Amino acid sequence: MEEIVKTKIEDLIKSSAVFLFMKGTPDQPQCGFSAGVVSTLRKLNIPFGSFNVLSDMNIREGIKEFTNWPTIPQLYVNGEFIGGHDITVQMANSGELQKKIGS
Template sequence: MSDVNTRIGDIVNSNDVVLFMKGTPLFPQCGFSSRAVAILDHLGVAYESVDVLQDMEIRQSIKTYSDWPTIPQLYVKGEFVGGSDIMMEMYEAGELKQLMTQSGVASAA
């Protein structure tokens, strides 16, 4: 279990923005992941994605790592932000864009 937590920690801490999701940004496998991708794409930020369907250890362990029961999960600068509902609320309030700007997140190339 700790090996998986180390892997997750390495992913989270080595990327400014990470989305743990079902599927890929080009082919999301659930509506919530699709919404999360759409929000990040609309913000125009560079982000890394992890397809939890390809790694069952990560799929189970990410929920414990964040103490959050659902996927997708968004991390910015190593900090857990939330799932797609929280992302949508923050996006609509302008808070997600503000968080990205204040965190110095790079724009997508």
């Protein structure tokens, strides 16, 4: 991965305590899994930043390499990679996500 792509990814993750790489935007998700994570975060009233990976192929491919995780969406909390849709939903249902975020 190019250093400039890695730096941009790191800067995006640092831009918000909770950050989501997703397909589409929070108001117009472009896949069901991204919509599911957005819905979960909104139900819990968790503010989050996001990046539409469909708008930048370098970030779309780079984030997969950055985390060694093949799918999108990808959720980060306080700079730590949490996982995708299923993990986020499981953690929210158990209360673990809220504890990690501190809400």
